[in-house]
Amino acid sequence: MSDVTKATTTRAGGVLAATCISTLVVNANTSAVSILLPAISEDTGMSVTTLQWAVTGYSLVGAAVIVTSGSLGDVFGRKRIFQLGLLLFVASCILIALAGSGGMVIAGRVIQGAAGATILACGLSLLSVANEGDAQLRAVSLWGAAAAVGAAAGPLVGGLLVGSTGWQGLFWIDAGIAVLCMVLTYATVAESRDPERPRSIDYAGTALIALTLVPLILGVSESGDWGWFSARTLGCFAVSVAAGYAFVVVERRVPVPLLDLALLRNRVLVGSTIAILIGAGTINGLMYLLSLYFQDPAALDFSPLQAGLATLPATVGLVVVAPLVPKLAAKIGARQTIGLGFLLTTAGFVVVGLVDASWAYTAFVLPLVAIAVGMGLSNGPASSAATASVAEEQVGAASGVSNMARYVGAAVATALAATIYGTVIGNQTGDGAAAGDALASGLAAAAWMMAVFSFLGVLMALVMARHRLAKGTLADAAASAAAHTHTLPTSATTHAEARRTP
Known part of the structure; x- marks a missing residue:
């Protein structure tokens, strides 16, 4: 050498x-x-x-x-x-x-x-x-x-x-x-x-993304105290809508936009982006809620280490299942795999939505495994579809859209889950419910919200158009395993475009 x-x-x-x-x-x-x-x-x-x-x-x-x-x-x-x-x-x-x-x-x-x-x-x-x-x-x-x-x-x-x-x-x-x-x-x-x-x-686009999300999340987070139809909550939502509109106007005029609005005419990309947003939002919301519920003295009273161990069925299960998904998608189709994944995720959240204060940890294991398997089935094919559905010169932009969607989904869904959880607990406690019952009711309400979002993922998969499928290589397995954190190129994506994937 x-x-x-x-x-x-x-x-x-x-x-x-x-x-x-x-x-x-x-x-x-x-x-x-x-x-x-x-x-x-x-x-x-x-x-x-x-x-x-x-x-x-x-x-x-x-x-x-x-x-x-x-x-x-x-x-x-x-x-x-x-x-x-x-x-x-x-x-x-x-x-x-x-x-x-x-x-x-x-x-x-x-x-x-x-x-x-x-x-x-x-x-x-x-x-x-x-x-x-x-x-x-x-x-x-x-x-x-x-x-x-x-x-x-x-x-x-x-x-x-x-x-x-x-x-x-x-x-x-x-x-x-x-x-x-x-x-x-x-x-x-x-x-x-x-x-x-x-x-x-596109610095203006960056600032407007933040200006769109900050008042939106503030309004969602404080709606329990302010009221959904209070002047402050509606004012936050109005600022968010105005900033979002301004973002669209700016993106049409800047030489190199943060988001190529023409991509939004691509049905597969839009569908996969929605799937990514839902997946990232629900898994982040779930981890937030379970971390609190498992450690609360009125619920399971776990130590931080026990709570970390308790989330393993969801976190490790997601990573273990995901590498097996590309070959399954190649056999039965990406849309079918995504739809099946969201169906399992919906079922898992429905079971969590039935929680009551008497549940021991073992009652959570099966729904957590179902959610993890479902997430693994939907994340990989959706991420692959995002870059496989566009022309070679648009792969980097499509990847950017999907990666941005992960962050947006995580921010909005976690804020919404936290608001529902806290509001229901406060209302139940105010009505004289025991602390354990109030906590279980809060978790159940947030779980039902995430079940609805997951079922929307099922409906979205039904209307997605066809696109190039990954072949199920070892690299595809790695991309699928990482899909809940970042979009990576697959065998369905031109390999040379990997270097421009943000």
Whole structure:
């Protein structure tokens, strides 16, 4: 092997290590936070209901930044923007770990939303341009596997650390790992840009996405106290609608829009994006609710570690089932697989909707497994359809739409689930119900809401048009496993487009 080949191989290995480790940490951190909320609430004195902004704020900012950060990398240098994302991640972890109030935790998580989206978008681009051919396919597959493992391990790791280091330990450890990734990136990653891309960045679109989502989620979150038809709630929704309209106007005029509105005429892309939004929303809402319910003294009174272990049927089950899905979709069709997945998810949420205060943990296992299997069946084919249904030059834009949808779904559904849960508990308690009965009623009401959303996914699958199907390769399995966190190219997508997937 020549010295040049050795250097190239070493550099590609360094890029692979830096991007996969950072992706694993970001996804583990994201999925762990819900487990930490009761402990954070106890230390800071802020209610868990308000602390849901630590979850929704992260997703809200991620939705606004995920596409823009990829564009910034293309224009100003992917390594530079990736390093900036890591630096922001370190800063946010330190801010959260040192937080003396719930407000500081929420502020840190908002910053972390921008950091996480930047690390994911630019990390995948760096990994793609550092490899070619089969090596690129293997590298992207490993990146997808790291994303899936991180998301599955997060609740367990978070629960373990709360008991041994306090909730702050997760963020100190993540900050240290991110610093190591920065050093590794500096030493091994070469700078790259997209010379063919116009230098225009749609900053206005980014701001308008945030301005659309913030009042929407604020209105949903506070509707229990303000009233759904109060002036403040309706005012929030009016601002959201106005900002959304302004976003459409801006996207029609800017040279390089954040969202190519022409893509919305593609029925398959729209259907797959809705499926992705529903899937991301319901799984994030479920993890938020179960983390609270399992740890509440009036319910199961689990420790954080026990709660993390209790979520394993949903998190690990999703990752284990997903790699098997591409071959199934190739046999029976993507629409049928997505519809079957949402049908199972709906059934699982219906069972959870029957919960009462007498339920032991074992009663949750079967519906959690059904939800996990259903999510696995729907996520992979929907993610693959998003990029397989468009022309080669639109793959990057379609991927950006689907990735943005994940963040939007997570933010809106978690806020809605938290509002229903808290409102029903408050009403039941006010009517004199026992604490355990009130908690069960709140969880049941939120579960029925998510069952309705999941059933809408079934209906959506019925009207989706046909598209190219993935062949069921090993790379397709990795893409399917990572589909609940990020859209990766599959064998149904032109391989060369992987490097432009944000």
